[in-house]
Amino acid sequence: MSSKERPTLGGARIKTRKRNIAVPNDPSGFADNVIQFFRDKDGDLDAISKVIGEVDDLDFSRYGDTLFEVIFTGHALQPGSVVPLEDASDQPWNVLACEPTKSGILVYVSFVQKLIRRRPFLIKNLENNLQRLLQSLEHYGPEDRKKLAVFTALTFSQKLGLPPETIFEGLLKDAIVQKGTVLSFLTEFCKEYLADNKFEELVSLLKRAKVDDRLLEFFPMQKRTVEAFNDHFHKAGLDVLVEYNNKKVFDIKLRELKATVTTMISEEAPVDDVIAFAKKEKKDSSLPEVDVLLDLWDAMMDAVQWSGKNQQQNTNLALRQVKGRGKLLGAFSTTSKAEFALIYKVQACCYEDAKLMKLFAEIVRILYDLDVLGEDTILTWYRKGTNPKGRQVFVKALEPFVKWLEEAEEEDDE
Template structure:
């Protein structure tokens, strides 16, 4: 090869990289086409649905524009409720009366469209989120329409619509502080309960992951249990008030149980623990029966159980009862609460096979420490209503009861 010749790469092609050339976006023309269908059909949703299904419009690209037309009658400016330029149709959700009878047909119409084009559920979700984020820009009557529509979408179980994504946008501090969010969810819950049970509402709240966050819908200065109860009681949602009280109690009881378990495990001072628990119960207004159950569970949770040695487990449990019996006695000052304690111990021993034979010894130990009165033990023995393992436990306790009765006769 001559020194003047330049080397080449034989057989190699140099390919030019192709660019993805997208068609120009034109949501305005798409919106005009949908508006025209509405106008030609005079707002008849049955006929509009047929025309939409027969059209070759690009719903995958302009799905959100479609739902803006359904919601408001035309396109809206981003971040506002102001209309964009272009023709509008007067048969939208926000142009009808604020009643389920008028809004339900729109929900059923959307349901038909989404069944044919499931991919549009994401577009509906995005538009609903934008509408809810702009709640304060709407008049009260329009917020009511949005609440009714939102409730009906879940009543009709629009396929694939995630409640957690819809309700989560309402928890922004800027929206909550103005109070409009609280009014919206109140109307939404009330409307949902027209055709659904309270259990259905709770299931919806759980799917939306807000069943433990309802108080966060209140402005900060009103974020109290009392304000919650007053608001939803006036709104005719008393079951929600009771449910929230129960949830609050559950959280407080869980915190109490954790505190007690730690204190018992660390062998803290008995008197200080009792005073601290009483103060916590007073502040949280915890029901006495729940406190009794929680103290017992904490007592057992603090035990370092042996994996295999059953007798060792029995000894550990009995020692725990004898050591901390005074703690139990501080919260069983009536016969009714003592009976609640026996039922709690009965259920606990029934559900833990390694403690089935321990029930009589626990009762005897608590009697010796004056935690359980003789009358309470005899009442449970003769008339106790908890069926869990009752026959076995009665047989096990019979010698002790016989001893009590004989001592009573001697006196």
């Protein structure tokens, strides 16, 4: 054997590695095949869904986006745009060509639903296409924009599995919001969704989409006011959305008020300064007195620097806060309704916080001395209070003070 020859195993088969063969990308060809299905079945979506979902020759995993382009627009689109491919074939059975009615569009939603059941991975392609179309709403007329809004609402009503956050958050870009088309989409979407679902379900959907606190951002910058919001949705017949947003605005304003007051109290700002600030915020934001009062109580408690060393120290800190800042509560406890709201708030607070559990009667007495709680309010709560949280314990603790009030009342009568 020559030294240059390599030894071999007799009869051994030497395998050669197969190389990956790159298949050229052909979305146009895929679209033509899909369109042919539509033509062969004369647009019968039920018949098409039974056939097309079982065809193995169509590479849905590679051309899923193209499939939905044909379903939405009737033809394949250029990458990243809503412009048709050059020389693209067309078919008239698509979402943007159907009647702008719920019944007309629901047929296509059901068709898509059947496709996704057979091939669940197509949900991502549906998501991609909807995102692209909705972010290009200005390229379509009012009727087509309405069709897209109704289609989107029905996909969520029918629970196809779309993630709402990717659909809605992409719309909150000033460049497209400024054109007003996003607001018209949101309006039509809400109207259609509420036709089949409760308002609480819409709120849940908006929360999942992370836009429930950002509804004003759907308005062009120059119209981004509560007044413009209320006027627009009132005219659209969506008063429930107006009420919801007003409450959200109130909640945000109240949170901001509470945070600022807590800081002012922690920094030992004069009580009169805190009262002046709170009254100005109440007036400027039209905040209800009762809500302001309850938030001020929370701010007072949040501002207490709990030592945590022993119960007696915490007791002293809490009572000192009520004595020193009770005047703040008195400025907003001007009606019997406000007084009752406050005494129930104190009851709940003392029940839920172990540090305050034994202080209810003492706090009520201090608030009485400061003219924050009236005698009638205390006696009515004692005799007819409806909140059961810790009531038996608190009634017993308050009994000596109530007895003193009743005796004083009898002396006044005499």
